Amino acid sequence: MAAVKVLQILASGPLTTLQDLGRTGYGAFGVPPSGAVDAFSLRIGNLLVGNPDHTAGLEITLMGLRAKVLSEMVAAITGGDMQPLHNGRPLPMWEAVLLKPGDTLSFKVAKTGCRAYLALGGGFEAPKIMGSAATNLSTGFGGLGGRALKKGDLLASHSPHTHLACAGNRLHGAMVPAYADNWRLRVIWGPQEADFPQAAKTRFLKDTFTVTSESDRTGIRLKGPLLPAKEGLPTSIISEGVIPGAIQVPGSGQPIILLGETVTGGYRKIATVISADLPWLGQIRPDHGVKFEAVTLSEAQKALQKREGTLSRLREQIGSRPICTQGTTP
Amino acid sequence: MSLPHPNPRYRLMGDRSLLVELGNEIGPEINQHVRRLYLALETAPLEGLTDTMPGYRSLLVVFDPLKLTPTLVQAHVDGLLQEMDSASLPEPETHQVPVVYGDEYGPDLAWVADYHQTTPEAIIQRHTATHYRVYMIGFTPGFPYMGQLPQDLVTPRRDIPRTAVPPGSVAIAEEQTGIYPVQSPGGWQILGFTPLRLFDPARHPPALIHMGDRVRFHAIQKQELRQWQQ
Numbered sequence: 289m290a291a292v293k294v295l296q297i298l299a300s301g302p303l304t305t306l307q308d309l310g311r312t313g314y315g316a317f318g319v320p321p322s323g324a325v326d327a328f329s330l331r332i333g334n335l336l337v338g339n340p341d342h343t344a345g346l347e348i349t350l351m352g353l354r355a356k357v358l359s360e361m362v363a364a365i366t367g368g369d370m371q372p373l374h375n376g377r378p379l380p381m382w383e384a385v386l387l388k389p390g391d392t393l394s395f396k397v398a399k400t401g402c403r404a405y406l407a408l409g410g411g412f413e414a415p416k417i418m419g420s421a422a423t424n425l426s427t428g429f430g431g432l433g434g435r436a437l438k439k440g441d442l443l444a445s446h447s448p449h450t451h452l453a454c455a456g457n458r459l460h461g462a463m464v465p466a467y468a469d470n471w472r473l474r475v476i477w478g479p480q481e482a483d484f485p486q487a488a489k490t491r492f493l494k495d496t497f498t499v500t501s502e503s504d505r506t507g508i509r510l511k512g513p514l515l516p517a518k519e520g521l522p523t524s525i526i527s528e529g530v531i532p533g534a535i536q537v538p539g540s541g542q543p544i545i546l547l548g549e550t551v552t553g554g555y556r557k558i559a560t561v562i563s564a565d566l567p568w569l570g571q572i573r574p575d576h577g578v579k580f581e582a583v584t585l586s587e588a589q590k591a592l593q594k595r596e597g598t599l600s601r602l603r604e605q606i607g608s609r610p611i612c613t614q615g616t617t618p
Numbered sequence: 619m620s621l622p623h624p625n626p627r628y629r630l631m632g633d634r635s636l637l638v639e640l641g642n643e644i645g646p647e648i649n650q651h652v653r654r655l656y657l658a659l660e661t662a663p664l665e666g667l668t669d670t671m672p673g674y675r676s677l678l679v680v681f682d683p684l685k686l687t688p689t690l691v692q693a694h695v696d697g698l699l700q701e702m703d704s705a706s707l708p709e710p711e712t713h714q715v716p717v718v719y720g721d722e723y724g725p726d727l728a729w730v731a732d733y734h735q736t737t738p739e740a741i742i743q744r745h746t747a748t749h750y751r752v753y754m755i756g757f758t759p760g761f762p763y764m765g766q767l768p769q770d771l772v773t774p775r776r777d778i779p780r781t782a783v784p785p786g787s788v789a790i791a792e793e794q795t796g797i798y799p800v801q802s803p804g805g806w807q808i809l810g811f812t813p814l815r816l817f818d819p820a821r822h823p824p825a826l827i828h829m830g831d832r833v834r835f836h837a838i839q840k841q842e843l844r845q846w847q848q
Contacts, residue, residue, distance in 0.1 A: 531632060552757060588633035589687070593684075
């Protein structure tokens with residue numbers, strides 16, 4: 289089946305990339321996962337338009353994307369609220385909407401959150417590299433030629449027409465995530481919490497950190513109380529593997545929450561964000577406040593099951609509407 | 619034949635990865651244990667494991683928390699450590715890596731020679747005289763961390779890191795040597811340039827040099843670059 293042109297980019301905003309759920313299994317070669325920082329929002333969007341979970345969508349950072357629709361298609365916009373407009377009129381989020389050739393889509397500045405996701409029924413065409421179409425910006429591969437979208441780019445899809453009947457699917461209002469300006473992130477201590485004095489661990493939980501403007505897809509940099517390691521310990525540790533959500537504390541004593549663009553690190557991790565709260569990392573932006581709460585492994589597991597429950601309920605609800613076909617994405 | 623194995627130390631990194639530490643120093647023996655465990659997990663994967671990252675002295679095992687718990691992963695790893703057998707280890711590959719040393723290809727060679735109060739030729743001789751072990755791949759895709767440098771080549775990092783180190787740069791820092799596969803920031807002292815392509819996303823596997831491999835550098839002239847780049 290030939291690819292169909294679906295979108296022409298009129299303005300890209302500061303950073304818009306193609307992302308899916310990322311590449312796994314290549315850590316031993318130093319290849320990071322990349323992928324949607326808020327994978328939950330992308331997965332909801334994909335469900336709404338009838339795509340498999342791992343289908344690539346657009347990750348729009350903070351603001352500014354404008355695009356012209358070139359083919360009849362359904363799309364769902366999820367994540368941070370950039371007040372999306374459809375031909376100049378407000379477009380409902382968390383809902384699969386029908387778009388016609390000649391329509392325009394535009395995004396203002398994020399009122400809440402940091403990243404919006406545009407999922408397209410049938411998915412965007414992009415080669416799978418190591419099992420994923422995710423854009424790796426620092427090494428320059430994946431997505432659209434390994435780079436961010438720019439004005440004039442044409443995006444294609446293999447099967448937008450087979451998903452049209454998904455229009456109207458929506459996430460129940462009560463299930464739509466509410467984004468704050470002050471975040472509470474649940475963490476599990478470690479792996480190197482024992483290297484920090486009790487006073488630092490207490491401050492880590494008690495105080496509020498502020499997100500700095502140096503934050504990007506590689507990490508969320510925080511400013512707040514200093515978290516020095518115990519006296520006499522060297523600044524760095526022997527390099528080891530890391531995962532997104534690990535909170536490393538370099539010599540400056542100011543923590544960085546790692547995201548999915550690196551696989552190794554040489555600094556101590558005082559704690560690690562639990563899987564259930566990872567999607568929030570995609571919606572935290574500079575000047576937001578962050579507080580940490582330590583939980584147990586079993587609390588983390590329950591929290592994840594609860595979050596996955598939202599997806600299962602949506603899946604059941606959509607599954608009861610067989611017109612929204614599944615699994616036709618190449 | 620069973621080899622003695624160290625007592626592992628397990629640490630949680632969140633609810634979906636387990637750090638298996640096999641020692642607490644940088645050295646070939648511990649790193650060999652890490653490689654054995656990494657390869658054992660490759661051949662006996664557990665349903666729900668998603669990734670493994672071998673480090674100098676640890677293996678990070680990443681899993682799907684909806685399918686596995688750290689307890690199950692630990693039990694599996696414990697079992698593998700019991701059974702690990704030297705006979706099952708594939709031979710590490712040895713890579714001969716051509717390097718154009720000095721001038722614009724190795725902008726820090728002269729500084730490193732001054733630091734050691736010797737000539738650039740002596741530095742090249744020291745760098746090419748050793749078989750290096752690849753301890754781990756990390757930092758950027760395909761970047762090999764290799765050691766150990768001979769004592770008379772141990773050199774501190776640059777005071778001010780470069781914002782853009784060109785791909786192919788062969789560099790040293792402290793007791794290690796490495797090769798930058800892609801352009802990235804970096805603070806290591808650049809001695810030379812290799813035309814080998816260390817990372818290619820379209821290749822399988824994407825990295826040329828793997829954890830546990832051996833590397834030997836040899837000096838080439840810049841006139842020879844063309845034949846290597848073909």
